[in-house]
Amino acid sequence: MERIESVAPSSRPLPISLILMAALAVHLPLMLIRLPLNSYDANFHIFFASHYLHHWFNPWNTKWYAGFSQTTYPPLPQQWVALVSHIMGLDMAYMAVQLAAILLLVVGVYRFSLLWVSPRAASFAALATVFLGSESFLVYSAGQLATTSAAPIYLNALPYLFDWIRRGSWRAFLKASVLFTAAAAAHHATLLFGSFFFAVPVLALVLLDRQGGERTSVPAFVFRTVTIVLLVGAAIAVVLLPFWIALIHYPVTQAPIPHPSRANYILSPIWGLNYFIAPYGAMILALPFIVLRGSMTVRLRPLLLGFWVAFLVGLGGTTPVGQLLLGRAFEVLTMERFTYWATLLALPFVGLLVSELIDRFRMRAVIPLALAAAFTCAFAVAWVTIRQAEGASVKVDSVAAWLNRDRHDQYRYITLGFGDKISRLAVLTDAGSVDGEWNSGRRLPELTSNGAGSLSSSKYFGQAGLDALRAMLRHADKYGLKWVIVRDPYYDPLLKFAGWRPVDMLENNTITIWSKDGVPPAVPLNAPQMPPRWQGILWGTLPFGSSILAILVVLIPGRKQEEGRGDPAFASQEDLEPGRLVS
């Protein structure tokens, strides 16, 4: 029997509905088993959401740091979690919002890629998004809901930015402005750095673009760019006003906290595995293609340069670039988000590569590509299990129950050896803590002056962490800190010599509760950082309102030209400079 196989390369893109189905097939089961709950920061976002659930218009949260303002962190995804939790509870609401962000990313990558490559290559880029290592790493291992929510909104805004600057479409102007504002309400850093890595290449593309007639005139380009920058800047200033007020009045001046994403990945290979191999996966094999094709194709050069800079910054301390470009911010930001952005910028190239390989080699390309994609996604998803966070196995329900009974919650507490489970505990208990996981929101001098993260993980910050812990225990009376809940006997000698005594044991004697006598009940701190009521109303209205407005505005039908952008010769061989070796 003779097998017949078509050899004519297809030029049709994959239907976006099919790609969305693939995204659902891969990520929905993982969400249903609540895998992101094992990640570092998922419980942090759920904790913030739980506060919005009960106090939508009051961002002052008394459960951490003896009181801190949630206006120090853009609220959009957490507010959505709080809203959806009315239907399905906080955990599943988190999963729903995260899944929505993943689906939105598929659409965003497709639309962004259409600016650079053919619809077929763009569809492959969107399909690659489903298996993207950095997305899985951030969702299932890092738990960065804000970053993974803001990026898709931002990517969806970029084609409108292009249309506005290139053609002066006011509909596109409106849509771009609203989407950029909503992206900032989800994560301000994405907008700030995204402007350099994503928007500047798009602006450069406008200048290079010759399709549909003449080039955009320089005055028009400048006018449109300035207009949208001013409008979006003003909109973000208003929507996140309490955030800016908090930032200006109380800038982050605390001692820098070490983070392994700033390590040199060659000298510290374990962090290279964590922050380079896991997020990039098989995309590492595509790096030579990205550099070659991006250099040879004039139209793709801005995208290549955006990718390259994000790639270098994402390498943390492996190169001096991050330190040089970011200055002090290098000691404050974590670098994995730059890797995430680099991979998003690389996706149009990946789509192009996949498209060409499949057109040329058919099934001989499909099978290895599918295996590479599956391996990349699986490794990044499994990474949270391979390299578990401290305290991943800690059960905090019994601790919360203990704190909630017998008026124990009239005092404050800290945990030691609970890792990121302190957020989970904070959701479940009514008691307040002087510790927390949102370092930029804390103001207690015992915590800000030592250059360490949460007290619960003090020992991992060396002398700085232990100094912070001792300083806090020293001032236990001042903060009503009566309970120290210990899961790591490492800390027992300090507590013993400092006059604390064990009073109860939980979870088969693996958790000890230590107490100090003579500590007065906790009283609310009269902190100047407490936002006034009008800021609470703004915080509960404008960021969330910006997302509702974005949904409504995006539903306004666009003109054919805006949506399809004509019939461009995206990154085709005509764009290649002479002398290129065509594979």
Place this chain on the structure above:
Amino acid sequence: MNKGRVLAVFITAATVALIAIGTLWPGKTALQYSGGKNLLRTSSTPQAAVENLGDEIRLRAWGAAYSSLGNKAEFSQSDFVHDLTGYYLSLRTYATLESFEVRPLHASSDQAEVRLRMHWSSVVGPFTTTRDLQVVKNGDRWNVDWPLVRKTVVPPQVIPENYLRWDVIYRGPGDDWGVQDVEAPHVRIVDMHPVQRAEGVVVLGELLNEDVVPAYVSVRATLQSKSGSPISTEGSFDKISHILLPKQVTPFFVNFPNATLSDVGSIRMEPLSGLVSASAGPVIVIENQQLNPAPGATVTGQLVNQSGQVVNIAHILETLYDKTGQVVWVADQYTDHALLPLTPIPFDIHIPEDLARKVSSERTIVETYSVGGVH
């Protein structure tokens, strides 16, 4: 070559160059995570060999550290690790090497002596250990001969225990000692006075348990301005013995960083006491105690654990008195070795130079921590 190729070559070359720069000359943060290790330094000098060893100890890369030793045939890797981290659970076991200093003492063409001062961080505070290392040349490399201190073995014996013990039946878990249905033990501050130091004001003194039952004690002090308003409140934290047996006295030391004595009108002292279970054991005696005068004033001696159980950490509180019997200073030190039964462990507590001349006598008390002994 066309522009595209030039750009590709440039990006590739620049990336490789930047990675090379970042790896050969790593930044501060990158160095911190690599344990201070970079690819440029080889053991081509005695100092570099000791620095590499220090980096490996800091990274807890025991295999690499042991492999680099010149005399590794004389002991096992396990012996080497235990020499650094303690043969028994002690302060060293969980300590991390924060930093180290290397100082050449003398050198010849094929042999050198180098001093390695290791600054450790531990849960109760930092401590420093010093090792003088012989470094020998082996081809074009230098290797450290590690001066291993072998495990102390306590001979089999029977040690009778007959110390006093007081047990208290509590109403329930979480009860405050101070809110039980029994009267709190009577305690009294027998000496107290403030001292101005460069880093702030220090309130020193002694507290006596006048009762016939053991007491949990703590001291809180509030500096008040001349108008009577509170300036600052601090507690004695670990500069006090929190468990006092009947008629026992403890020093206390309350530190007020950045305060100025001239601003202080009065000091309000709040001794806190509560009934608590306690025992007089394990009994630690101090032998060969000696007050060494300035310069370099210290109190030295040896701790001997006279009980049969291992004491994992001991906290030595030294009260220093002047000729009139008034407390001049309170100094303290944690032992970094476990106290084995009947095995002397030396201590050496520094006295501030400016106070050393005033000191005429001293008194030492020791608090202990044993694993499993806190519950």
